[in-house]
Amino acid sequence: MKLTLGEVAKHVDGEVVGESDTTISGVSEIQNASPGTITFLGNPLYSKYLKDTKADAVFVDEASILNGKSGIIVSNPQLAMAKTLTLFSNKKLKDPYIDSKAVLAKNVRIGKAVTIEAGAVIKDGVIIGDKCKIGANTVIGENTTLGKSCLLSPNISIHDNCTIGNNVIVHSNTSIGCDGFGYVTENDFHEKIPQEGIVIIEDNVEIGSNCAIDRATIGSTVIGEMTKIDNLVHIAHNVKIGKGCLLTAGFAIAGSSEIGNYCTFAGQVGVAPHLKVGDRSIVASKSGITKSLKGGKVYAGFPAREIKDHNKRQALINQIGRLRKKLDMLIKDQTKH
Amino acid sequence: MKLTLGEVAKHVDGEVVGESDTTISGVSEIQNASPGTITFLGNPLYSKYLKDTKADAVFVDEASILNGKSGIIVSNPQLAMAKTLTLFSNKKLKDPYIDSKAVLAKNVRIGKAVTIEAGAVIKDGVIIGDKCKIGANTVIGENTTLGKSCLLSPNISIHDNCTIGNNVIVHSNTSIGCDGFGYVTENDFHEKIPQEGIVIIEDNVEIGSNCAIDRATIGSTVIGEMTKIDNLVHIAHNVKIGKGCLLTAGFAIAGSSEIGNYCTFAGQVGVAPHLKVGDRSIVASKSGITKSLKGGKVYAGFPAREIKDHNKRQALINQIGRLRKKLDMLIKDQTKH
Amino acid sequence: MKLTLGEVAKHVDGEVVGESDTTISGVSEIQNASPGTITFLGNPLYSKYLKDTKADAVFVDEASILNGKSGIIVSNPQLAMAKTLTLFSNKKLKDPYIDSKAVLAKNVRIGKAVTIEAGAVIKDGVIIGDKCKIGANTVIGENTTLGKSCLLSPNISIHDNCTIGNNVIVHSNTSIGCDGFGYVTENDFHEKIPQEGIVIIEDNVEIGSNCAIDRATIGSTVIGEMTKIDNLVHIAHNVKIGKGCLLTAGFAIAGSSEIGNYCTFAGQVGVAPHLKVGDRSIVASKSGITKSLKGGKVYAGFPAREIKDHNKRQALINQIGRLRKKLDMLIKDQTKH
Structure with a gap:
């Protein structure tokens, strides 16, 4: 899948800096970016990577950061990244299915479009709402109920x-x-x-x-x-x-x-x-x-x-050495007199 | 199931305060109790809930705590609660069964009245004692032995x-x-x-x-x-x-x-x-x-x-600020002289 | 299986002290050793057990430690123990097999001599290299690849x-x-x-x-x-x-x-x-x-x-009590003047 910067900007409610019709095919990390992708600057720790990133565009929250690069200005670069990742997500939805190797007790109630993978064990009286996905070898005990669209991993x-x-x-x-x-x-x-x-x-x-x-x-x-x-x-x-x-x-x-x-x-x-x-x-x-x-x-x-109290207390420990020195000097002074 | 306070008191070796023939149908938390239940006061933190609890009776270790409420006096209210919970337990014992979807190696020795749920894998040479219950998708390795009445959950x-x-x-x-x-x-x-x-x-x-x-x-x-x-x-x-x-x-x-x-x-x-x-x-x-x-x-x-040594050490840290102040005053005094 | 001390010494590149043709049948812990085994002294904490150990021989890194006992001198007693344990290992390699109760998606690629135990679920597109062993009820997600000789436990x-x-x-x-x-x-x-x-x-x-x-x-x-x-x-x-x-x-x-x-x-x-x-x-x-x-x-x-800085800081806390005493004495002295 490819999208233009303009299309992405529209999706994340942002403003393009650079060519709106540049196409990108995914999201990448700023320090390991590949050409043809968009990246983001969400944490100032990573701004040092901006100059040399191979990404074609960067989500930023201020145009000045781009310094000549193409990008999309948004209020929250991390949120824009998340939304764009979803756009490009490689997790294809499969048609729902109940595997013949899943073990369902007799009196369970299963909603519409539910997936139950192999080896899952669904016990008596369980109710599973629409669009749930139950991972392989997951076990659901008696009379437990799941609402809609729950996603349970394996085991x-x-x-x-x-x-x-x-x-x-x-x-x-x-x-x-x-x-x-x-x-x-x-x-x-x-x-x-x-x-x-x-x-x-x-x-x-x-x-x-x-x-x-x-x-x-x-x-x-x-x-x-x-x-x-x-x-x-x-x-x-x-x-x-x-x-x-x-x-x-x-x-x-x-x-x-x-x-x-x-x-x-x-x-x-x-x-x-x-x-x-x-x-x-x-x-x-x-x-x-x-x-x-x-x-x-x-x-x-x-x-x-x-x-703040915790930090004060920690700082107090740092003072002990100095206190000791001061005190020793004072005692030395005393002794001289 | 319903029991009278008298019956419960007999079970936990306690003494009823109030009507012995009041019936209760379960145990509840003091702060979220429902009518028709007994609760307990095992931790003084929760005594503030006693006055307004909706439970019909309270296990306490001293009559005076009840303050007009019904209850049962026992030496250990938490233990009485535990025993009463067991009385009312909703965990019905099912007849033992070995699920056809459990996977048993050929040379395993299984005792009497054993339950093995679906997807459990029992390997060569395993010995399982009487009345054990093996949860769904649990795996027991070769030559492992279980005594009697073991309860293994799933996975x-x-x-x-x-x-x-x-x-x-x-x-x-x-x-x-x-x-x-x-x-x-x-x-x-x-x-x-x-x-x-x-x-x-x-x-x-x-x-x-x-x-x-x-x-x-x-x-x-x-x-x-x-x-x-x-x-x-x-x-x-x-x-x-x-x-x-x-x-x-x-x-x-x-x-x-x-x-x-x-x-x-x-x-x-x-x-x-x-x-x-x-x-x-x-x-x-x-x-x-x-x-x-x-x-x-x-x-x-x-x-x-x-x-006690740990606490002393922690208290020492608290003194650093005061030490510093004292010392600074002393130095100031010194300088004046 | 029995091996002579001489054979073991050769395997671990060590030197026998005592009778080379003494036979041993395994490795044991120094404090719980049985006759007919070899043990090791890898941690000085355990040297107190040497005198009374029932093992017939001890891996040590210096002859003098043996003090009359039989043993094998090696540069690293723990490594020698590990190698000897492997020699005696009771983990027999079974012939590889794919259990009929394992669940394999259609398009998976399985190498040679692979074992897949019961209840394992191998999803679409998975590649498993030669000699891998996949434990019971383990689940491997789509398009995941395993190299050769991987060993995956159950669940x-x-x-x-x-x-x-x-x-x-x-x-x-x-x-x-x-x-x-x-x-x-x-x-x-x-x-x-x-x-x-x-x-x-x-x-x-x-x-x-x-x-x-x-x-x-x-x-x-x-x-x-x-x-x-x-x-x-x-x-x-x-x-x-x-x-x-x-x-x-x-x-x-x-x-x-x-x-x-x-x-x-x-x-x-x-x-x-x-x-x-x-x-x-x-x-x-x-x-x-x-x-x-x-x-x-x-x-x-x-x-x-x-x-070293951490330890200094911890030591500073230990000084607070003494500092306080010194300071209080000084103040007392002051007041006297």
Whole structure:
């Protein structure tokens, strides 16, 4: 497929700098671009590559950056790149099919235009909405329901009685609805607490690969609408994650904690049990949240505190050497007297 | 199913406060309870919900807490909740079956009342004890043996020659018996060390989802009796975990380290290789254990030390600002003289 | 199988101390050795076990260590152990076979002597080189190519269009080529960035269990030749890992970061996005890399710095108490005057 810069600009609501009828056939990385493609400058770290990029055009947010190059001016170059990638996407939609090697229990309800790949196991009472795609060897437990247009990768395990909304994407080897880690210990004996609740995944959620989302002990573990979860994330039983959150790889949250809306967690953050993290919290990587946070701020460290306090504390450590020198001089002075 | 408070009290060895013949039909969370259920107060954090809970009765450990509500007095409200949940459990036991879509090698030995779901692959020489349940698409490698009443979720990979005890629960997408991470490096070449040992999982162990437990290089990696492992836990080759330990999500232990009995590790803890952690160690979240620990204490930090020393060290950092001020005043005073 | 010490010594290029015709039948751990085996002393931590080991012989790097025991002197006892383990390996090679319960799309190209176990799903356009082994229930996406002699464990998910080199080992429940975690956020809406790139795994790479390696947004995520990856490792989109690196369990690297050649990362390290880590960096466990590192050094801490600076900083904290005492004495002195 080829498109002119003019056609692309129209698609992303941008303005061409250079020849509108230059044709491009795809999107490329600025440092590894091939001729005949468009690239983008979304992060100033990469501006050093602009001069020598082999791409024919660049998405930028200011004409002056182009410095003689052709390009398309847009308010958000990364968004324009994303939209253009979609235009050129090489993921052809196949006609939906249910593979003869998929294993469907008798009483399942499957919507229209559903694809179920080989080896998938769909158990009793499952309901699958229209246009869903279930990957090879994925297992869906009894009475679990999927909304419309869900995309499940291979080798996923979704356990019984869970509720998955519309347009939910789950990547490979992820577990949803497994038992939470709950025991009552008496006299060195760990009595297992039955995990009788469910998991609710709301609309437009995306969940990465090799994640584990536990079912609730009682009630439900909830992943709110449009929350996006990276790989290798752990969500314990009875956790509630709000809407529009971003949980980066290695995030782990302990039982019954609640995250508000539009929170962002960088990688390898941990959250202790029974806490509340308020709306629009932004949490730096590797932080450990040990107390509830009000939200609306940037937090860092372990224990996590507002990042300005965290940074001050870190800076204090840098002063110890100087303090010691000052003090030693003072003592020396003293001794002279 | 409905039970009277009296019947429930008898089951959990408790004492009813209120009407013994009130009927309940399940257990609920205190903050989201529905009428006709019993809830519990196990954590003082949740006592604020007691007044307005819609549950008909509450498990508490002291009558005075009830403050006019109905309830059942027990020594451990969480344990009473667990036992009552089991009473009401909605997990109906199905008749055992071996699905025609399971793949069994010729020479496997399967006990009585075993369930093997569709897509499970059971290789040569496997022995499966009575009443085991093997989840869909789970793979069990050659000559591995399972004791009685093991419960394996879907998409688990257990490799060759491993030994799984009785009443072992393994959750979905977990790997047991994969090769350890072992190389000998000479002149920038990483020679793979064959991983010829096995994994032994003792009785009553529970292992979460998406864990990886490596086989030993030589000998065995051992998970001791009644140890409980959360999700996304890494156990390297030749590790020995004692009895009754609790390993919370994100725990990772390097090769040949040994953990004693009844140790508890909070989330995201790491243990370096070739160490010993003594019995009844309790280790705070995100700690990094870099030296052997005697045990019987609470440890925290990285490098992990006794928590009182860790806390002192953290408090010292708080004093730096004050020290600086004091010192500056002193210098100012000096200069005046 | 039995071999004489003389035969083993010849195989590992070593020199026998004791009777050359003593026969051994395997390799054992020094602390748990059985008679009739050879063990090794590769780590001084274990020298205390030498005296009482039941092994008939010990690989050591200096004759004096043996102290009367039989043994084989080699330059690298661990390497000798690895080579001897391979000699005695109990992993019999079976004749290659394609199980009738494997699911192969019509247009796949399968080399000679390939094994494909039951339940594996091989999609359209896949090319599998000679002598590969594909584990049970592993799924290989469209148009992905595998070189020769690759060894894939069960329940792996490799997505479309990826390129796997020769002699690549992948362990169970690992995901390769899943979508990266990429969104453009405008007005609280997270627009998914299509992930149109691929993953390239070069020759002689080994990847542990339950890892997640994301495909690139554009271009490729690359794991360089002979790099070895432990369990539960996260590699984000567009990351480039050089040759011969060792990435220990729990390692997580964010999008577009680049690691040079022969780098070693201990457990639970994190790397922020868009960074470069230079050749031959060694990074201590739990470090967090937040700025590019030149390489050729040992780094530690969060933020990661050269380990000598990290250690100095840690030592400074130890001085605070003493500083306070000194200062308080000085103030007391002052007041006296």
